[in-house]
Amino acid sequence: MSEPPRIRAEEILVRYGKIIALDSFTASIPHGIVGILGPNGAGKTTFIKVLLGLVKPERGKFTINGRGAFDIRDIVGYMPESECLIESMNAFEMVSYMGCLSGMPVEDAIQRGHEVLDFVGIGEERYREIDSYSTGMKQRVKLAQAIVHDPEVLMLDEPTNGMDPEGREEMLELISRIGKFGKTILVSSHLLHEVEQVCEYMIIIDQGKLLKEGDMEKLLSPEAGRYRVKVRGETEAIKRFYKIIRERYKPVQVVNERGQGTIVLKGVDNSEHILRTAREVGVQIRYYRPDILSLEDVFLETFAGGNAHEN
Amino acid sequence: MRIDPIEYTPWNGERTGLILRVFVIIKKIFKQNIKSKGVLVLLILGIILAHLFPIMSTVFIPRERLSADIVNTYMKDGFFALFSILLAAVVTSSLISSDYQDNSFVLYFSRPIKPAVYMFSKLFGAALVMALFCFLPPIIYCITVMGTQTGPDYWSGLKVTGMTVAAGLLTVIYFSSMGLMLSSLTKRKAYAGVGTFIAFLAPMTLSEFFVNFNVKWRLLNPIVILHYSFDLIYGFRLPDYIEFHEYLLSFLAYLFIPMAVTYYILQRRAVGK
Numbered sequence: 001m002s003e004p005p006r007i008r009a010e011e012i013l014v015r016y017g018k019i020i021a022l023d024s025f026t027a028s029i030p031h032g033i034v035g036i037l038g039p040n041g042a043g044k045t046t047f048i049k050v051l052l053g054l055v056k057p058e059r060g061k062f063t064i065n066g067r068g069a070f071d072i073r074d075i076v077g078y079m080p081e082s083e084c085l086i087e088s089m090n091a092f093e094m095v096s097y098m099g100c101l102s103g104m105p106v107e108d109a110i111q112r113g114h115e116v117l118d119f120v121g122i123g124e125e126r127y128r129e130i131d132s133y134s135t136g137m138k139q140r141v142k143l144a145q146a147i148v149h150d151p152e153v154l155m156l157d158e159p160t161n162g163m164d165p166e167g168r169e170e171m172l173e174l175i176s177r178i179g180k181f182g183k184t185i186l187v188s189s190h191l192l193h194e195v196e197q198v199c200e201y202m203i204i205i206d207q208g209k210l211l212k213e214g215d216m217e218k219l220l221s222p223e224a225g226r227y228r229v230k231v232r233g234e235t236e237a238i239k240r241f242y243k244i245i246r247e248r249y250k251p252v253q254v255v256n257e258r259g260q261g262t263i264v265l266k267g268v269d270n271s272e273h274i275l276r277t278a279r280e281v282g283v284q285i286r287y288y289r290p291d292i293l294s295l296e297d298v299f300l301e302t303f304a305g306g307n308a309h310e311n
Numbered sequence: 312m313r314i315d316p317i318e319y320t321p322w323n324g325e326r327t328g329l330i331l332r333v334f335v336i337i338k339k340i341f342k343q344n345i346k347s348k349g350v351l352v353l354l355i356l357g358i359i360l361a362h363l364f365p366i367m368s369t370v371f372i373p374r375e376r377l378s379a380d381i382v383n384t385y386m387k388d389g390f391f392a393l394f395s396i397l398l399a400a401v402v403t404s405s406l407i408s409s410d411y412q413d414n415s416f417v418l419y420f421s422r423p424i425k426p427a428v429y430m431f432s433k434l435f436g437a438a439l440v441m442a443l444f445c446f447l448p449p450i451i452y453c454i455t456v457m458g459t460q461t462g463p464d465y466w467s468g469l470k471v472t473g474m475t476v477a478a479g480l481l482t483v484i485y486f487s488s489m490g491l492m493l494s495s496l497t498k499r500k501a502y503a504g505v506g507t508f509i510a511f512l513a514p515m516t517l518s519e520f521f522v523n524f525n526v527k528w529r530l531l532n533p534i535v536i537l538h539y540s541f542d543l544i545y546g547f548r549l550p551d552y553i554e555f556h557e558y559l560l561s562f563l564a565y566l567f568i569p570m571a572v573t574y575y576i577l578q579r580r581a582v583g584k
Contacts, residue, residue, distance in 0.1 A: 052421045054581070073423040074326055080421075084414045088343070100335040101422045103326030118317045145418065150322035178319050 006031050006153065006184040007051065012060035014046050014208070021046040022057065023208035029186070033179040035195030035216075036188040037299060038205035044188040045081060047205065048155045051186075052078055064153055074103055077151035079142045081158040081188075087131040091122055091141045094130065095148050102149035109148070116144040120174060135162035139171065147178060154178065154185040160194060172198050196220075196295040204302050212302045220293045226252075227268045228291040232260050233283035240281040248273065252301055264291050332424065333432045340406065340436025349401050354444055357394030362448035366455050373459040377468035379545035382475050385452060386482075386541050392534045395445055395486050396511045402440045403490025404504035406433045407573075411498040416580065426577035430491070430570070437487040445486065446479035471545070478544045485537055485566055492569035495576045526552045530561040537565075 007029035014022040022043045036044045049055040051062060053070055064072045086094050092113050099109030117126045120140040125133070130141065139159065146154060159175065160168040176198050179185050189195050195202060196216070203213040212219075229245075231238055238261045242254065245263065253264040261283075268274070271288070278285045291297075344350045365385055374381065385391075410416040419429055453472040457465060493506040511533050518532035529535050530553065539549055539558050549558055 054417065054420060070423065070425075073421065076421070078418070078421040080414070080417050082414055082417075084416075084418050086409075086415045087413050088409070097335065097339060098418060098422070100327075101332055101419065101424065103328075103332065103423070104322070104324060105327055105331075106335075108322065108324045112322055115317075115320055119319055147319070177316075181319055181321060 007062070007064050007186075009047070009050070009062040010060055012047070012050055012062060013058045014043075014050060014055055015058060020208050021055075022050065025060070025205075025208060025210055027203055027210050027213060029184070029203065030201055031182070031184050032200040033175065033185045033187060033198050035199035035202040036186055036205060037190065037192065037195055037202060037295075039190055042190075042205045043208040044190075044205055045157055046208070048078070048157055048186065048188060051155065052076065072153070074149070075152040077146035077149065077154045079146040079154075079156045079159055081161060083138070085130045085138055085141055085145075087129065090127050090129050091117060091133070091137075091144070092126040095141065095144045098145040099148040102151075104149055112148055112150075113144075116148050117141075119147075120144045121170065136164060136167040139163055139167070143171070143174065152183060154183055155188075156185065157188045158190075159187060160189070160191065168194065192295045192299055202295070202298075204299060206303065212298070216295075219298050220295065222290050222292055223266070225267045225269060226264065226291045226293075227271075227274075228262065228264050228287065228289060229274060229285065230260065230262045230287035231278060231283040232286050233281075235259070237282045241278060241283045244277050244281065245274065253297065260286070262287075264297075329423075329428065333428060333435070336429075336432035337436040337439060340433065341439045343405075344402050344437075344440040347401070350398070350440065353394060353398050353401060357390070357398060357444050358448060361388055361390035361394055361444075362452065366448075366452050369452070369455050370459055373461050374456055375462040376460050376464040377453055377456040377471050379471050379474065379547070381456065382449065382453060382471055382478075383541055383545040383547065386449060386475075386478055387538050391445075392537075395441070395482060396508060398441060398444055399437075399486035399490040399511075400504045400507040403437045403487055403494050403507060405494065405500045406437055406491055406503075407494040407577075408497050408500050408503045412500070420581045426574060426581045429581075430573055430577055433494075434484070434487055434491050434570075437490065438483045441483045441487055442479070445482040446476075449475045449479050474544050474546075478541050481540060481544070482537065485533075485540075488566060488569040488573075489533075492573045495573045527557065529553070530557055533565050536561045 007027075009025055009027050012022045012025040013020070025043070025047065036047065038044050046055055050057050051064060053073070064076065086097075089097065095117060096109040096113030099112055100106060104112060120143050122137060122140055122144065125137065130138065133141065139161065143156070143159065146156070156175065160171045163171060172194055175185060175187060179198070187195060187199060200216055201214070202216050202219060204211045231241055233241075238256070242251075242261065242263060245251070245265065249265040249267055251263050251265055253262070255262040274288070275285065365388070410419065420426075450472065453468070453475050457468040457472070460468065489510050490503070490507040493510060494503040496506070497503050514531045514533055518528050518530075518535070521528035521531075536558065539553065540562060542549060549555060
């Protein structure tokens with residue numbers, strides 16, 4: 001992260017009645033495509049709404065490109081998770097109208113409206129009223145209205161919601177292509193593979209707290225001493241193997257299937273010990289390699305709080 | 312062979328100021344209403360019943376000059392009040408309620424539009440449509456009377472026309488602000504429309520009932536309050552049984568309470584809590 005962070009949030013506290021939506025939330029979000037991950041109700045949408053000034057925090061402050069909430073609205077594009085399109089208009093009218101509201105002269109908004117609708121893949125359907133659109137088309141129009149004024153910062157709340165697999169891929173492709181133009185794009189999602197596919201940086205939220213953040217490349221890079229071991233044998237023998245191994249290494253993931261077990265270990269400095277233990281307890285090692293992390297592993301480990309999660 | 316995708320292109324234009332953005336909202340409301348069959352029917356019917364007959368009669372029976380009492384009487388016509396209420400109910404019903412309904416509300420407030428700007432843009436949009444009935448025809452009436460007058464006194468006619476401009480503007484805002492409030496209270500356009508009609512009709516009925524016991528109950532009637540305002544604009548006095556401060560209180564209540572309530576609701580919704 002060579003550039004200074006584009007978005008800084010410090011000690012943000014948001015409460016809805018007794019429910020704490022953001023609990024002293026602090027994060028520094030860099031330039032690029034940034035994934036905000038977390039289960040439903042984690043506080044992802046609330047965080048975006050705070051940044052937009054749509055929810056007023058009880059405490060804390062934040063800046064976007066060094067500016068406060070209202071000052072940044074011209075340079076921010078927002079694609080909400082929920083339905084938000086003006087159904088009495090057609091897509092073209094709505095997108096150009098939103099462009100005008102974001103400060104574009106009418107002629108520019110008209111031209112740009114056509115451009116962004118072409119970009120998101122809405123063809124002649126742009127002249128149809130929005131209430132006749134499929135969910136996928138509505139998502140595309142929502143993206144179009146968010147980018148019509150060429151914002152520096154784009155906030156996309158569950159952008160692939162309700163889309164079919166092909167539509168999802170296309171939406172992610174669009175996000176990647178916008179990201180190449182030097183934008184900061186916040187993508188809130190609970191779908192890990194989507195975030196893994198397009199994001200360069202990731203923050204994980206749960207119960208209104210920041211659990212983890214970092215460059216995707218670093219988070220997913222193989223860690224020294226982290227090994228994935230798959231063993232086969234009697235259930236009792238596998239249990240014994242796990243028990244002995246746990247005494248020396250820290251397991252981060254344990255999966256048991258019938259007659260086969262997978263254990264991911266951290267801090268492995270001596271393979272000989274593992275191989276010898278397997279021989280002694282009578283299990284067969286079928287796989288033993290440095291572990292390549294997926295976002296799912298990072299996510300599950302973060303939620304397990306450093307303890308092994310067992311399936 | 313796959314066609315190359317259309318690439319994202321940046322925009323490097325200059326951003327417009329707030330006034331132009333407000334104008335865009337006003338224009339949208341005006342265009343939307345002027346295309347609505349309900350609004351058109353009410354406008355045409357209302358103009359024929361409330362305005363066309365007095366204007367025609369002026370053409371056939373010219374007056375000596377345009378005096379305040381002629382226009383004051385014209386502005387207090389029953390059809391004028393009735394169609395103003397009906398038009399306000401139809402025009403304002405979807406102003407804010409439709410933004411709640413389709414949740415486009417959030418798109419306005421994620422852009423640099425503050426609740427007050429949003430509110431006044433909506434109000435002026437509705438007022439522009441209302442002006443086609445409440446503002447423009449009275450001015451045309453004044454011009455027609457002056458154009459056909461038999462006497463030489465045009466100066467006082469101009470003064471009365473100026474007063475009519477004020478009375479027309481007041482009428483437009485007076486009816487629109489109540490409708491705006493009702494529209495901000497519900498997601499349903501129909502509820503907002505019926506609510507606006509009832510918001511005028513209910514106090515009128517109550518006032519007419521209780522006025523038999525105490526004449527001050529007239530102050531509850533929004534149409535009577537508007538008529539008192541016309542009296543003051545055209546240089547007449549309030550009835551003896553009404554104190555000025557009592558009138559003022561009622562007038563301000565009918566004009567500003569709806570706006571204050573609307574602003575409060577929008578503020579709550581715009582910042583979430």
